[in-house]
Amino acid sequence: xxxxxxxxxxxxxxxxxxxxxxxxxxxxxxxxxxxxxxxxxxxxxxxxxxxxxxxxxxxxxxxxxxxxxxxxxxxxxxxxxxxxxxxxxxxxxxxxxxxxxxxxxxxxxxxxxxxxxxxxxxxxxxxxxxxxxxxxxxxxxxxxxxxxxxxxxxxxxxxxxxxxxxxxxxxxxxxxxxxxxxxxxxxxxxxxxxxxxxxxxxxxxxxxxxxxxxxxxxxxxxxxxxxxxxxxxxxxxxxxxxxxxxxxxxxxxxxxxxxxxxxxxxxxxxxxxxxxxxxxxxxxxxxxxxxxxxxxxxxxxxxxxxxxxxxxxxxx
Amino acid sequence: xxxxxxxxxxxxxxxxxxxxxxxxxxxxxxxxxxxxxxxxxxxxxxxxxxxxxxxxxxxxxxxxxxxxxxxxxxxxxxxxxxxxxxxxxxxxxxxxxxxxxxxxxxxxxxxxxxxxxxxxxxxxxxxxxxxxxxxxxxxxxxxxxxxxxxxxxxxxxxxxxxxxxxxxxxxxxxxxxxxxxxxxxxxxxxxxxxxxxxxxxxxxxxxxxxxxxxxxxxxxxxxxxxxxxxxxxxxxxxxxxxxxxxxxxxxxxxxxxxxxxxxxxxxxxxxxxxxxxxxxxxxxxxxxxxxxxxxxxxxxxxxxxxxxxxxxxxxx
Amino acid sequence: xxxxxxxxxxxxxxxxxxxxxxxxxxxxxxxxxxxxxxxxxxxxxxxxxxxxxxxxxxxxxxxxxxxxxxxxxxxxxxxxxxxxxxxxxxxxxxxxxxxxxxxxxxxxxxxxxxxxxxxxxxxxxxxxxxxxxxxxxxxxxxxxxxxxxxxxxxxxxxxxxxxxxxxxxxxxxxxxxxxxxxxxxxxxxxxxxxxxxxxxxxxxxxxxxxxxxxxxxxxxxxxxxxxxxxxxxxxxxxxxxxxxxxxxxxxxxxxxxxxxxxxxxxxxxxxxxxxxxxxxxxxxxxxxxxxxxxxxxxxxxxxxxxxxxxxxxxxx
Numbered sequence: 010x011x012x013x014x015x016x017x018x019x020x021x022x023x024x025x026x027x028x029x030x031x032x033x034x035x036x037x038x039x040x041x042x043x044x045x046x047x048x049x050x051x052x053x054x055x056x057x058x059x060x061x062x063x064x065x066x067x068x069x070x071x072x073x074x075x076x077x078x079x080x081x082x083x084x085x086x087x088x089x090x091x092x093x094x095x096x097x098x099x100x101x102x103x104x105x106x107x108x109x110x111x112x113x114x115x116x117x118x119x120x121x122x123x124x125x126x127x128x129x130x131x132x133x134x135x136x137x138x139x140x141x142x143x144x145x146x147x148x149x150x151x152x153x154x155x156x157x158x159x160x161x162x163x164x165x166x167x168x169x170x171x172x173x174x175x176x177x178x179x180x181x182x183x184x185x186x187x188x189x190x191x192x193x194x195x196x197x198x199x200x201x202x203x204x205x206x207x208x209x210x211x212x213x214x215x216x217x218x219x220x221x222x223x224x225x226x227x228x229x230x231x232x233x234x235x236x237x238x239x240x241x242x243x244x245x246x247x248x249x250x251x252x253x254x255x256x257x258x259x260x261x262x263x264x265x266x267x268x269x270x271x272x273x274x275x276x277x278x279x280x281x282x283x284x285x286x287x288x289x290x291x292x293x294x295x296x297x298x299x300x301x302x303x304x305x306x307x308x309x310x311x312x313x314x315x316x317x318x319x320x321x322x323x324x325x
Numbered sequence: 326x327x328x329x330x331x332x333x334x335x336x337x338x339x340x341x342x343x344x345x346x347x348x349x350x351x352x353x354x355x356x357x358x359x360x361x362x363x364x365x366x367x368x369x370x371x372x373x374x375x376x377x378x379x380x381x382x383x384x385x386x387x388x389x390x391x392x393x394x395x396x397x398x399x400x401x402x403x404x405x406x407x408x409x410x411x412x413x414x415x416x417x418x419x420x421x422x423x424x425x426x427x428x429x430x431x432x433x434x435x436x437x438x439x440x441x442x443x444x445x446x447x448x449x450x451x452x453x454x455x456x457x458x459x460x461x462x463x464x465x466x467x468x469x470x471x472x473x474x475x476x477x478x479x480x481x482x483x484x485x486x487x488x489x490x491x492x493x494x495x496x497x498x499x500x501x502x503x504x505x506x507x508x509x510x511x512x513x514x515x516x517x518x519x520x521x522x523x524x525x526x527x528x529x530x531x532x533x534x535x536x537x538x539x540x541x542x543x544x545x546x547x548x549x550x551x552x553x554x555x556x557x558x559x560x561x562x563x564x565x566x567x568x569x570x571x572x573x574x575x576x577x578x579x580x581x582x583x584x585x586x587x588x589x590x591x592x593x594x595x596x597x598x599x600x601x602x603x604x605x606x607x608x609x610x611x612x613x614x615x616x617x618x619x620x621x622x623x624x625x626x627x628x629x630x631x632x633x634x635x636x637x638x639x640x641x
Numbered sequence: 642x643x644x645x646x647x648x649x650x651x652x653x654x655x656x657x658x659x660x661x662x663x664x665x666x667x668x669x670x671x672x673x674x675x676x677x678x679x680x681x682x683x684x685x686x687x688x689x690x691x692x693x694x695x696x697x698x699x700x701x702x703x704x705x706x707x708x709x710x711x712x713x714x715x716x717x718x719x720x721x722x723x724x725x726x727x728x729x730x731x732x733x734x735x736x737x738x739x740x741x742x743x744x745x746x747x748x749x750x751x752x753x754x755x756x757x758x759x760x761x762x763x764x765x766x767x768x769x770x771x772x773x774x775x776x777x778x779x780x781x782x783x784x785x786x787x788x789x790x791x792x793x794x795x796x797x798x799x800x801x802x803x804x805x806x807x808x809x810x811x812x813x814x815x816x817x818x819x820x821x822x823x824x825x826x827x828x829x830x831x832x833x834x835x836x837x838x839x840x841x842x843x844x845x846x847x848x849x850x851x852x853x854x855x856x857x858x859x860x861x862x863x864x865x866x867x868x869x870x871x872x873x874x875x876x877x878x879x880x881x882x883x884x885x886x887x888x889x890x891x892x893x894x895x896x897x898x899x900x901x902x903x904x905x906x907x908x909x910x911x912x913x914x915x916x917x918x919x920x921x922x923x924x925x926x927x928x929x930x931x932x933x934x935x936x937x938x939x940x941x942x943x944x945x946x947x948x949x950x951x952x953x954x955x956x957x
Contacts, residue, residue: 058402
C-alpha cells in the first residue's frame with residue numbers, strides 16, 4: 010500500500026506558512042466547515058492526562074461532523090513494540106495488532122504518549138508514535154509524543170501571525186524554572202516549526218540546558234536571558250528538563266522567571282506559553298495578566314489548529 | 326464585561342414556579358427542542374463520581390444538539406484557587422487559567438465538586454464553583470457543589486408539581502440514617518427551592534442534626550419524626566452528616582428509617598429520594614417499591630430539568 | 642409488562658443463520674443505515690476494560706444516529722444484587738434501582754462484566770447481566786458477561802460466512818496456552834453459536850481443560866491437537882482457564898501453540914482469534930501474519946455485528 014500520510018511533525022506539512030494561513034482562514038470561517046466530514050470516525054488515545062488537547066482536538070472533530078471516542082490508556086494497556094517477542098509477560102497486545110484493529114473502526118486516530126525521561130535514546134526514537142504510524146492503515150495525529158507536539162506548534166504560529174501578520178520578527182524561546190522534570194516536546198516542536206518561517210529565533214537558557222542540537226541548529230543561543238529579551242517581538246516561555254543530563258532538573262533558579270522588568274526590555278513583545286503554567290514560578294502574575302499576554306487566544310487557537318489538521322488529513 | 330449568568334442555586338432563577346412549569350412543558354414536548362442548540366459545545370467536569378448526573382446532563386445536552394465532552398478530574402488535576410501564590414507545589418494550573426481555557430472551547434461548562442467535610446467554613450465558601458464562575462467567560466452549571474445541588478432540586482419540584490399541580494402541600498424533609506458521612510448539598514438545595522413555593526415545609530431530624538440556619542429559617546423543625554409525618558403530602562428522605570459537629574456521623578439510629586408504618590401516618594404522601602439509596606437502612610423495600618414511591622419518575626425528570634437549564638442559559 | 646427483549650446469548654436470536662446474513666448485508670450497505678435511529682440514546686457500562694468492544698459498539702451506535710455515553714464502573718460502583726439486604730456495607734445502590742434509573746435515560750443499555758474466576762457457580766449464574774436485564778425497562782446488550790460474549794460470536798459467524806458462503810465446514814476450536822487465567826466466555830459463546838449452524842465442530846484441548854458440558858454436548862472432543870487440525874476449514878484459537886479446576890491455569894504447554902506446521906495439516910483453513918492475542922505464546926507470528934489469517938477482518942466485523950444487534954433490538 011502507499012505510505013499513509015500522518016500529522017507527526019513539521020515534516021508532515023509541505024508549506025508551513027501556507028498551512029498556518031489556511032488554519033487562520035478556517036478559524037475566521039469556522040462554521041462553514043461544520044459537518045463537512047459527516048459520518049467519519051475518530052479515535053483519540055491518551056497514554057497520559059490531557060485537558061486542552063482533548064477538548065480542542067475532540068471538539069474540533071465533532072464540529073466537523075466526525076463521531077469521536079476518547080480512550081484513556083492510563084489504567085493498564087501496555088502494547089508490545091518489539092518484533093518477534095514471545096509475549097508471555099505484562100503486555101497483552103502487540104502495537105501492530107492494536108494499530109490495525111483501531112484502524113478498522115476509525116478514519117483517523119490521534120495519540121498522546123509522553124516520554125519516560127529516563128532513557129534518552131529510547132525517548133528520541135519515539136517508538137509509540139513511530140510504530141503506530143507504521144502499522145495503522147488510516148492517518149495518525151500526534152497529540153504530543155516523546156519529542157514532538159505539532160498541534161501546539163501550529164497553534165503557536167497561528168497566534169504569532171494573528172498578532173504580527175507578515176512582519177519579520179525576533180522570536181525568543183526562553184527556558185524558565187519548574188519544580189518537576191518536563192519533556193522537551195513543546196520546545197523541540199516550536200523550534201522546528203518557527204525555523205520554517207523567516208523569523209530570527211533566539212533560544213535562551215542556563216548553560217546546562219541545551220536542547221537537542223537538531224532543533225537549535227538554526228537558532229542563536231544566548232545564555233544571558235536579559236540580552237536575549239532585548240528588542241524581542243515574541244517571548245515564548247517554557248520549561249524543559251535537561252537534554253544532556255537527560256530528564257534531570259539542574260536548576261530551579263528563580264532569576265529565570267519571566268517578569269515585567271524583563272518584558273520591558275523587549276520591543277513590546279507578546280507573551281506566550283502553551284499552558285498549564287505555574288504562576289509566579291515560570292512567570293509572574295503581572296506578565297500573565299498583562300495586555301501583551303496572548304495565552305488564552307493561544308489556547309483557543311488549539312481548536313482551529315486541530316480542525317485544520319483533521320481537515321487536511323481527511324481531504325488528501 | 327457583563328456579569329455572566331450561571332446556574333448555581335435557586336438564586337440563579339428569578340421565578341422558580343414559572344421555571345418549574347417551563348421544565349414540565351419541555352418534558353411534555355421534549356422532541357420539539359431536539360437539535361435546537363445544534364453546534365454548541367458543552368464540557369462537563371467531574372471532580373467526583375457520577376452516574377445519574379452525568380447521564381441526565383450529558384444526554385440532555387446531546388438531545389438539544391450540543392457536542393459534549395465529559396472529563397473526570399479525579400485522577401490528578403488540582404487547581405490552585407488562591408490569588409498570588411507561588412505555584413511550586415502540587416497544583417499545576419490556576420483555576421483562573423483553567424476556567425478561561427475551557428471557556429475557549431465551550432459554550433457552557435458543567436462542574437461537580439463535592440465538599441471535603443473536614444473544614445466547614447472552606448466548604449461553605451464553595452470555592453471551586455465560585456472561583457470557576459468568576460473566571461469563566463461562558464455560563465457554568467452546578468452539577469453538585471460543596472453545598473448546593475440545584476439540578477436535583479429543580480427535578481424535585483417538577484416531580485411534586487406533576488403529582489399535585491397547584492395544590493398547597495405539607496412537604497416533609499426527613500433525615501434518615503446512613504453508614505457514611507454525606508454532604509448537605511441535596512438537603513440545603515431542596516429547602517432553598519421548596520421555600521420559594523407556597524408550601525408548608527417541615528424538617529425532621531435527630532436533635533443534633535440541624536442543617537445550616539440559612540436553609541431552615543422558613544421551615545418548621547420537628548424532632549419527632551412521627552409527628553412530622555402526620556398529614557404530610559410529600560415525604561422527601563435524605564441522610565446528611567452533621568452541620569454543627571461538622572461532617573460527622575452522630576447517629577445511625579435505625580428507628581429513623583422510613584417504613585410503611587410511618588408512611589401510613591401521612592396524607593397518602595408520595596415518597597421521594599434523590600438516589601442512590603441504601604435500601605433497608607434509609608428506607609425499607611416496602612416503601613421504595615410501593616405505588617406512592619415516585620423515585621424513578623424523579624430520577625427520570627433529571628433529564629428534563631437539565632434540558633430546561635441548558636436551554637435557559639444558552640437562550641438568555 | 643411484556644418481557645423485554647435483550648441480546649444476551651444465541652438464545653436471544655430466533656434464526657441465527659438469517660441474522661448472520663442480515664449483519665453481512667448491513668455491512669455491505671452500511672451507510673444506508675446511518676442515522677436511521679436518530680435521537681435514540683445508548684448507555685454503555687464497563688465493569689472491565691475494553692478496547693475493541695467499546696470502539697465497535699459505541700461507533701456502531703453513533704453511525705446509526707444514536708447519542709452515546711460510555712461509563713467505566715471500574716473505580717468504585719458496586720451494585721447490590723441480593724434481594725432484601727440491609728445495605729449498610731460497601732454497596733451504595735441496588736442493581737434494581739440502577740437498572741431502572743439508567744433505563745430512564747436510555748433506549749438501549751450495553752454492559753460488560755467479567756467473571757471473578759473464583760466461584761464457578763456464582764459466575765455461571767451470570768448475576769450482573771441476569772439481574773440487570775430483569776430490572777431494566779429497555780433492551781440490554783451483553784458486551785461480555787461472566788460466561789457469554791455474543792457480539793464476538795456473531796462477528797465470528799459473519800467472518801466464516803464471508804470466507805466460505807454456504808459450504809459445510811469442519812470448524813475447530815483449539816485451546817492455546819496463556820500466562821494469565823482467562824474466562825471461558827468467548828469459547829462458550831462460539832460453541833453455542835456455531836452449533837446453531839450445520840457445521841461439524843471439533844474442540845481440541847489438553848485433557849484437563851474441558852469446557853462446561855452444556856456447550857460441548859454437540860461437539861467432537863479431540864485431545865490430540867494435530868488430529869483435530871486435519872482437514873479443518875476453520876481454526877479458531879483461544880485460551881481459557883480450567884472449568885473443572887475452576888479458574889486455574891493447569892498448563893502453559895507451548896506445544897499447544899498454533900504454528901505453520903499445524904496449519905499445514907488443515908484444508909487450507911482460515912485462522913481466527915478474537916484478539917487481543919499474545920504472539921508467539923498462543924500463535925506464532927508466522928500464522929498471525931499469513932494470508933489465511935482473517936484476524937483484522939474479524940475485528941472489523943465487530944462494528945457491523947454491533948450495528949445489526951442495535952438495529953434489531955430498537956426495531957422490534
